[in-house]
Amino acid sequence: MAPGAQTKAPGPGEAQGRRTKRGTLKDEAEEQPPPHLSEREGPINLMGAGKGKRVTPIKMEVDGTAADGMYATDEVVKDGEDNGQSVKAEQRSEAATTSGGQEPGYGGKVKLPLAVNTRMDCKWRDGQYRPAKVIERRKLAYRDDYEYYVHYDKFNRRMDEWVTLDQIDLSTVDVSDTENGATESGGRTRNQKRKQEEDHDEEGHGEFDSAQLREHEEFTKVKNVERIELGRYEMETWYYSPLPPEYNGSKVLYFAEFDLMFFKQRDQMLRHLRKCKIQHPPGDEIYRNANISMFEIDGKKEKIYCQNLCYLAKLFLDHKTLFYDVDLFLFYVLCECDERGAHIVGYFSKEKCSEENYNLACILTLPSYQRKGYGKFLIAMSYELSKIERKVGTPERPLSDLGLVSYRGYWTRTLLEVLRKHTGTISIKDLSDMTAIKTDDIISTLQHLELIQYQKGQHVICAAETLIERHLKQAGSPGLQVDAAKIVWTPYNAERELANYTR
Ligand SMILES: CC(=O)SCCNC(=O)CCNC(=O)[C@H](O)C(C)(C)COP(=O)(O)OP(=O)(O)OC[C@H]1O[C@@H](n2cnc3c(N)ncnc32)[C@H](O)[C@@H]1OP(=O)(O)O
Numbered sequence: 001m002a003p004g005a006q007t008k009a010p011g012p013g014e015a016q017g018r019r020t021k022r023g024t025l026k027d028e029a030e031e032q033p034p035p036h037l038s039e040r041e042g043p044i045n046l047m048g049a050g051k052g053k054r055v056t057p058i059k060m061e062v063d064g065t066a067a068d069g070m071y072a073t074d075e076v077v078k079d080g081e082d083n084g085q086s087v088k089a090e091q092r093s094e095a096a097t098t099s100g101g102q103e104p105g106y107g108g109k110v111k112l113p114l115a116v117n118t119r120m121d122c123k124w125r126d127g128q129y130r131p132a133k134v135i136e137r138r139k140l141a142y143r144d145d146y147e148y149y150v151h152y153d154k155f156n157r158r159m160d161e162w163v164t165l166d167q168i169d170l171s172t173v174d175v176s177d178t179e180n181g182a183t184e185s186g187g188r189t190r191n192q193k194r195k196q197e198e199d200h201d202e203e204g205h206g207e208f209d210s211a212q213l214r215e216h217e218e219f220t221k222v223k224n225v226e227r228i229e230l231g232r233y234e235m236e237t238w239y240y241s242p243l244p245p246e247y248n249g250s251k252v253l254y255f256a257e258f259d260l261m262f263f264k265q266r267d268q269m270l271r272h273l274r275k276c277k278i279q280h281p282p283g284d285e286i287y288r289n290a291n292i293s294m295f296e297i298d299g300k301k302e303k304i305y306c307q308n309l310c311y312l313a314k315l316f317l318d319h320k321t322l323f324y325d326v327d328l329f330l331f332y333v334l335c336e337c338d339e340r341g342a343h344i345v346g347y348f349s350k351e352k353c354s355e356e357n358y359n360l361a362c363i364l365t366l367p368s369y370q371r372k373g374y375g376k377f378l379i380a381m382s383y384e385l386s387k388i389e390r391k392v393g394t395p396e397r398p399l400s401d402l403g404l405v406s407y408r409g410y411w412t413r414t415l416l417e418v419l420r421k422h423t424g425t426i427s428i429k430d431l432s433d434m435t436a437i438k439t440d441d442i443i444s445t446l447q448h449l450e451l452i453q454y455q456k457g458q459h460v461i462c463a464a465e466t467l468i469e470r471h472l473k474q475a476g477s478p479g480l481q482v483d484a485a486k487i488v489w490t491p492y493n494a495e496r497e498l499a500n501y502t503r
Contacts, residue, residue, distance in 0.1 A: 110173045112165075113137055113146040119174040122150050123167040131172075135160060136222045149222050156401060157318055158238035160223070224248040225315060229266070231257040231343050233368040241314035257343060260308035279341030281305065281333045286489040287381070292480070293342050294381065295333045296489065299326030299349075306331050309347060313364045319398050328352055329361060330492060332385075334378060336369075345369045348378050350385075352492045357438065359386045359393025363403065373479025375406045380482045383414075386436040387484075389491045394438040411437060411445040412475040416468050419461070428459060 114120075114134050122132035136149040148168070151160045220240035227236050229252055247253060247264060254269035255262045258278045263269040282305050283297030299306040306326035329349045335342035346365035351358055360382040365374045379395075386393035399407060414435050419426070432439045443459055446452035449471050451463045 110170050114148060114165075114168070114173070121169040121172040122152070122163055123169075124152060129169050129172075130155075140164075157217075158316075160221075220318075223315075225250045225253045227252045228255055228262075228312070228315065229253070229269075230255040230312075230366065233366075235367045237315040238367075239315060239318045241311050243311050255308075255312060258341060260305055260312060260344075262308065262311070280335065280337075281342065281344065283331075283333070286332075287482075287487050289483050289486045291337045292377075293335045293337050295335065295342070297331040297333060299329040299331060303327070309333070313347070313362060316364055316367065317362060317400070319400055332378070332381065334374060334381075346374050346378055348382055350382065353494060356396075357391060357393055358396045359383065359391070359436075360395045363395070363406075373477065375402075376410055376479030377482060379406060379410045380479075381487075383436045384482050384484050384487055385489065385491070388487070388489060392432050392436050392438045394441055407441075408445065408448065409475055411441055412449065412471060413478055415442060415445060416449075416463075416472045416475070419463050420465075420468050420472070426461070428461070 114137065116134050116136060118134045120132065120134075121129040124130045131153040132150040133153070134148045135151050137146045138149075139145075140147055145165065147162050147164050149160060149162050150168075151157065222240065223237055224240050224243065225237050225247065227234055234252070243253075243262075247262070250264055252266075253262050253264065254266050256269055256272050256276055258280060259276055259282075261269075261272055261276075263272065280293075281295045281297060282302045283295045285293055286296045287294035297306060303326055306329070309331060310326065329351055331347055331349050333347045334345045336345050337343070344366070346363070346369060348363040349361040351361055360379070363375065363378050363382075365372075365378070382395075383393060395403070395407060414437065415431060418431060418434055428439050428442050431437070431442050435442075443452065446459075446461060446463075451461060451467065451471075453460050453462055
């Protein structure tokens with residue numbers, strides 16, 4: 001049997017489906033023609049699933065005190081909240097629109113079009129002006145003017161966006177920087193270098209040196225696709241993805257939701273859907289509980305699917321060099337199932353053999369499904385698989401801002417639940433054995449919660465009951481729970497795989 005291949009007793013929700021030989025969900029409907037646009041329930045939803053929210057990235061404010069190469073503060077600010085830097089739009093001088101040349105209202109000092117690296121205040125989506133920097137510029141197709149790709153100070157790069165001159169407060173243009181050589185091609189003044197280095201620290205790319213980081217940022221500075229359509233949702237993208245060049249500059253990229261093939265035109269995608277017979281991801285279904293399923297997909301066996309998944313994921317993951325040599329990875333795709341099929345919600349990838357004991361390489365919940373507990377589910381699943389393997393695990397570093405908050409939450413809840421129930425003494429090693437969480441992560445979490453002290457050469461857990469209860473309350477809900485009894489999975493076995501391959 002292939003690695004991870006399973007058979008198991010029927011689970012809830014199986015009435016409309018049956019198991020295939022390989023253990024995957026296979027709806028009777030699969031034999032029917034694939035869903036056509038006219039069969040979709042209503043128009044493409046521009047809003048976040050269930051929450052009635054437009055799918056937009058969320059800004060996080062992070063105080064960059066490092067702990068174990070990660071952020072120490074997890075304070076998160078939602079879109080539109082004031083971070084003390086913004087100024088009310090009415091209080092500002094009016095920013096002029098112009099057709100090029102010099103801007104007359106500012107002593108003729110602001111040269112237009114603005115150069116790359118110019119610093120100024122720019123109107124954010126909440127109507128407030130915030131300090132920002134021009135990352136790139138391009139000519140507008142419909143009038144003789146430019147638009148500018150800007151990065152807002154202290155905001156994650158997923159908030160970078162194209163703006164027009166009327167969103168820029170020209171009175172705040174840092175003329176000295178411009179005069180001293182803000183350039184069009186990415187050259188930097190000393191001030192900008194300093195600022196850029198500060199930005200790097202804030203964005204938590206702890207494991208890159210600044211040269212690597214500059215190269216990464218230069219290469220990936222402008223998003224190459226604005227939005228994607230996937231299933232019933234349209235989502236704004238967050239970052240650059242190294243898609244084949246012909247897809248660069250797409251306003252919308254259309255993904256077929258079951259095999260993740262992508263297209264520049266909607267009708268191309270619909271034509272493909274009509275031919276596409278599958279209604280779930282490939283691979284083996286290793287978990288099913290009510291309408292939730294998880295599929296394990298071997299990167300070596302389903303290369304195209306896994307590469308497409310990486311292209312898709314990179315649109316929402318900044319700091320990772322995603323491996324396109326997908327052979328070395330297993331992909332765990334989480335789906336919400338209904339009568340139309342198993343709809344991808346998110347995934348995590350995992351190296352087949354990790355020398356560093358990584359139990360997760362990349363994790364993503366698609367924006368339309370975020371803040372519903374799926375991230376917690378994916379993290380919990382990665383540890384459940386480690387428990388089955390009888391190993392401890394840790395996520396690959398660096399963690400993103402959102403990755404860190406999610407992990408901190410999971411580690412906090414898991415460890416405090418154990419401490420709450422436990423009577424008598426317990427060591428960090430015991431905690432690690434019980435939870436499959438690596439000891440370094442346990443120590444950093446307990447340090448963060450101030451529940452551990454270093455005494456006489458060793459760590460001592462000092463956790464009063466009331467303190468545990470308080471931290472548990474603050475850690476929020478456990479999200480969607482993994483029912484470990486419903487996992488049907490055998491760990492990847494390289495030797496067995498080789499034997500199958502050569503047979
Ligand atoms: C090893 C690595 O791959 S690191 C990279 C991690 N991945 C990414 O950064 C990709 C983009 N981000 C994502 O895909 C998602 O944000 C994930 C996977 C990190 C979390 O997925 P979600 O499904 O949103 O997680 P979930 O709903 O379980 O929430 C987890 C907790 O994280 C915190 N959190 C998640 N998103 C946010 C946010 N936008 N703002 C504030 N807090 C947040 C909250 O504490 C949340 O719990 P709560 O909703 O009970 O308060």
